[in-house]
Amino acid sequence: MTSDKIRIALFPGATLSDLMEILQKHIHFIFLREVNIGPYLYYLLKVNIETRDLIYVYNQWFDEDLVSLRQEPKVTAVEVEVEYLMDDNLYDSEVQQLWNLNGSITPSQNIPITWESKLYTGKDQTIAFVELEYMQINHRDLVNQVVQDNTINWDYSNNSPYPTSPSPHVHGTYVAGVAIAQGGNDFCLVGVAPGATGIAISIGRKATDSDCASAHTHRLGKVDIYNGSWGPKKFTAKFMHVPVCEFAMSEGGTKGRKGKGSIYVMSAGNDGPSFNTNTFSLRNSIYVIIVSAVNARREPPSYAPVGSSIMVAAYGGDDNLKVNLLNPISECSKMDSGTSIAAPTVSGVIALVLEARPDLSWRDIQHLIVCTSNTNLKGTLVEWQRNGAGFLTYRGQVELYLISPRGTKSYILTNRPADRLQSETFTWEFKSVQSWGENPCGTFLLSFGTRTKDVTVKLESWHLTLYGTMEPPPSLQACSAAKQRF
Numbered sequence: 393m394t395s396d397k398i399r400i401a402l403f404p405g406a407t408l409s410d411l412m413e414i415l416q417k418h419i420h421f422i423f424l425r426e427v428n429i430g431p432y433l434y435y436l437l438k439v440n441i442e443t444r445d446l447i448y449v450y451n452q453w454f455d456e457d458l459v460s461l462r463q464e465p466k467v468t469a470v471e472v473e474v475e476y477l478m479d480d481n482l483y484d485s486e487v488q489q490l491w492n493l494n495g496s497i498t499p500s501q502n503i504p505i506t507w508e509s510k511l512y513t514g515k516d517q518t519i520a521f522v523e524l525e526y527m528q529i530n531h532r533d534l535v536n537q538v539v540q541d542n543t544i545n546w547d548y549s550n551n552s553p554y555p556t557s558p559s560p561h562v563h564g565t566y567v568a569g570v571a572i573a574q575g576g577n578d579f580c581l582v583g584v585a586p587g588a589t590g591i592a593i594s595i596g597r598k599a600t601d602s603d604c605a606s607a608h609t610h611r612l613g614k615v616d617i618y619n620g621s622w623g624p625k626k627f628t629a630k631f632m633h634v635p636v637c638e639f640a641m642s643e644g645g646t647k648g649r650k651g652k653g654s655i656y657v658m659s660a661g662n663d664g665p666s667f668n669t670n671t672f673s674l675r676n677s678i679y680v681i682i683v684s685a686v687n688a689r690r691e692p693p694s695y696a697p698v699g700s701s702i703m704v705a706a707y708g709g710d711d712n713l714k715v716n717l718l719n720p721i722s723e724c725s726k727m728d729s730g731t732s733i734a735a736p737t738v739s740g741v742i743a744l745v746l747e748a749r750p751d752l753s754w755r756d757i758q759h760l761i762v763c764t765s766n767t768n769l770k771g772t773l774v775e776w777q778r779n780g781a782g783f784l785t786y787r788g789q790v791e792l793y794l795i796s797p798r799g800t801k802s803y804i805l806t807n808r809p810a811d812r813l814q815s816e817t818f819t820w821e822f823k824s825v826q827s828w829g830e831n832p833c834g835t836f837l838l839s840f841g842t843r844t845k846d847v848t849v850k851l852e853s854w855h856l857t858l859y860g861t862m863e864p865p866p867s868l869q870a871c872s873a874a875k876q877r878f
Contacts, residue, residue, distance in 0.1 A: 394446035394447060394448055394449065395446060395447050395449050395472050395473055395474055396439045396441065396447070397424070397436060397437065397439070397472075397473035398421065398436075398437050398458070398470055398472050398473060399427065399434050399435070399436055399437075399469075399470075399471045399473055400434065400435050400436075400437055400467060400470050400471075401432070401433075401434050401467070401468045401469040401470075402433075402435070402466050402467060402468060403466050403467075403468050406466040408426070408435070410466050411423065414461075414464050414466065415437075418461050419440065419443055420439065420440050420443050420444040420457050421437040421438070421439065421440060421457075421461070422437060422438045422439075422440050423435065423437060423438075424436040424437060436473070444457065447472055449474055458470055458472075490581055490582070490715070490716060491688060491707075491713065491715075492688075492707035492709070492715050492737070493581075493582070493737075497688050501706070501707065501737070501741070503584050503740075503744075512587075512747045512748050513575075513585060513586050513587025513588070513744070513747070514585025514586065514587045514588030514740065514743035514744050514746075514747055515587035515588070515747050516747060516750075517585065517587075517588045517589070517616045517617065517746050517747055518588065518589045518590075518591060518614060518615050518616050519572065519585070519588050519589070519590055519591070519615075519616065519617045519618075519619055519736075519740075519743060520590075520591040520593055520607075520611070520615045520617070520618045521567055521568050521590060521591065521593060521619050521621075521736075522593045522595060522604075522607045522608060522610075522618055522619065522620045522622075523563060523564035523567065523592070523593065523595070524563070524595060524596060524597050524599065525561035525562075525563045525564050525594065525597070526547075526554070526555060526564055526592070526594050527563075527564030527565045527567070527568050527592050528562075528564075528565045529545065529554070529592050531569075531718055531720060531723070532574075533569060533573040533577070533580055533581070533718050533724075534565070534569065534572070534573065534574070534590065534718065536574050537568075537572040537574055537583070537586070537588070537589065537590050538568065538572070538589075538590040538591070538592055539589060539590065539591050539592075542554040542556060544591060544611065545591055545592040545593065546592075546594075546607075546610060547593075547594045548594065548595045548596070548599075548606050548607050548610075549594055549599065549603065554592055554593075562719050562720055563621070563732065564592065564594070565717075565718045565719060565720050566717045566718060566719070566727070566732065566733065567619065567735070567736045568590050568718070568736070569581060569583060569718030570583060570584065570717070570733050570736040570737055570740065571583050571584055571585060571588065571590070571737070571740040571743070572584075572585055572586060572588045572589075572590045572740065573718060574586055579723075579724065580716055580717075580723070580724035581716040581717070583740055584736070584737055584739075584743075585739075585740040585741075585743035585744050585747075591610070591611065591615065593607045595607050601634045601635065601636040601637055602636055604634055604637035604640070604674075605636045605639065605640035608620075608637060608640045608641055609640045609644055612643075612644055612647065612648050612654065613648070615648070615654060616654065616743070616746055617655045617657060617742055617746075618644070618655070618656050618657070619657050619658075619735055619736050620656070620657070620658040620659070620674075620735070621658075621659045621731070621733070621735045621736060622659070623658075623659065623661045623674075623675075624672055632671065632672050632673065633673045633820075634673055635673070638673055638674060638677055641656055641677050641679045642677070642679060644656065644679070645677075645678075645754050648754075649754075652751070652752065652753045652754065653679070653753050653754030653755070654679075654754065655681070655742055655746075655754055655757055656677070656679050656680040656681065656754075657680070657681045657683060657738050657739045657742065658674065658675060658680050658735060659682075659683055659684075659731035659732050659735035660682050660685075660696070660699065660702050660731045660734075661731060662695040662696075662697075662730045662731055663695070663697055664694055664695055664697060665696070665697065665698050667698075668698055668699045668805055669682055669697055669698070669699030669700075670699045670700060670701050670804060670805055670822045670823060671805075675701050676701055676822060676823035677823070678823065678859050679754060681704065681738065681758060681761065682701050682702045682704075683702075683704055683705065683706055683731060683737075683738045684696050684697065684702045684704075684705040684731055684734065685705055685706065685707070685708030685729070685730065685733070685734040686705045686706070686707060686708070687707070687709065688707070688709075695730055696731065697731075698803070699803075700793075700803050700822070700823065700825065700826050701822075701823040701825065702825075703758065703761060703762070705734065706734035706735075706737040707734065708729040708730055708731060708733050708734045709727065709729035714726040714727055714729065715727060715729045715733065717733070738761075742757055745760065755861075758825075759828075759829075762825075762829065791805050792804040792822075792838075792839070792840040793805075793839055794824060794836060794837070794838050794856075795836065795838075795839065796827045796830055796832070796834075796836055797831070797832065797833060797834025797835055798827070798830045798831065800826060800827050800830065801826070802826040804822045804824060805822065805840075831864070832858050832860065836856055838851075838854055
């Protein structure tokens with residue numbers, strides 16, 4: 393090991409002028425600057441490589457030039473400055489294999505660039521992973537990220553502290569790893585926000601509305617983001633309403649993060665285009681960011697559902713290109729993924745953003761997603777239209793849609809072949825983000841129908857609730873500039 397710098401200290405009373413006189417006799421060293429370390433003053437010198445070689449660190453006590461310098465009457469100490477190779481503790485060697493994060497495909501999610509350029513890792517942000525199953529909180533890639541106090545982690549299915557021993561189920565471990573897995577240990581993967589803190593919450597596979605509500609307000613003043621990578625089991629045959637949990641999310645959206653609003657992220661589901669996200673009321677909440685998936689070819693995979701409440705898509709794997717996931721059984725495995733993995737990707741990105749801008753509200757975050765998302769998708773399951781504000785929106789096959797005054801169609805409810813409901817009358821609330829940023833003044837038109845003559849639909853009444861801001865949001869041009877920055 394060699395060095396080109398030394399640190400020198402003089403006896404009390406000696407000055408910089410005295411040092412310059414000394415250096416006139418020791419031409420192999422050049423003055424760089426003064427260094428104050430507490431009450432002590434040092435001087436940093438650089439080796440004059442025109443007159444001598446670099447210093448061998450392990451031979452410094454026998455180096456003739458250093459020995460001569462230490463013998464000067466006014467010199468009290470001479471030490472070689474050693475340069476240490478620092479690691480930012482983010483990168484695993486495994487990053488090269490993480491196609492969904494490392495920028496090897498386009499459009500890139502730019503996550504490692506964020507680590508490099510700004511050193512944002514999600515520090516001081518807390519993500520609560522609300523799961524049906526347990527996660528292995530002591531997994532070696534999570535043990536330093538997930539809170540190890542099981543009175544903070546919680547099992548609402550049994551209303552008790554989180555179980556210490558992991559169950560054989562792996563879903564929670566998969567999900568948490570995508571968002572917060574440890575960096576720098578050369579194992580399996582690095583989470584999108586490896587500096588964030590995770591909290592483990594279970595509501596069980598037979599969760600009640602109250603369990604769901606309690607989980608989504610768990611430690612409300614301490615949690616920044618709630619990630620839910622789950623939904624009703626094979627929910628294609630009927631509509632499902634969970635009013636208490638919806639109310640809890642509205643409470644979190646208005647009171648969490650000191651009034652800025654907790655961020656709720658939820659996966660769109662894996663039941664494919666026969667499922668519409670608008671049939672599950674939690675995915676209709678204005679406070680929830682619904683996340684679908686695209687594969688490495690920028691196409692919606694076969695498991696991706698449709699619905700006008702979907703706000704964004706993130707990379708998920710498929711049979712052709714799997715992703716690395718943490719596994720409590722094998723520690724690390726390659727899986728074909730799903731929207732369950734896309735959602736924590738978005739949660740991790742939001743943690744990075746909130747570290748940089750903790751002042752952003754829940755709605756600011758949603759608008760930032762609209763502004764900066766890439767629209768370069770392809771495939772037969774999606775079409776893109778530019779709405780009245782200039783943004784693009786996602787659509788599927790439609791049975792019920794709303795046309796805004798600016799001419800944008802919101803595809804509210806798609807044809808669902810698995811729906812086998814008998815005749816009934818019910819009231820339902822649908823959500824659309826497809827008119828985001830538009831001026832709402834004017835007439836909205838609701839159109840509905842069926843694909844078969846065997847079914848008759850009667851609309852008894854409907855009303856429209858608009859959510860927005862008094863002032864227009866940033867323009868499409870401003871969003872384009874923001875996208876360049878991000």
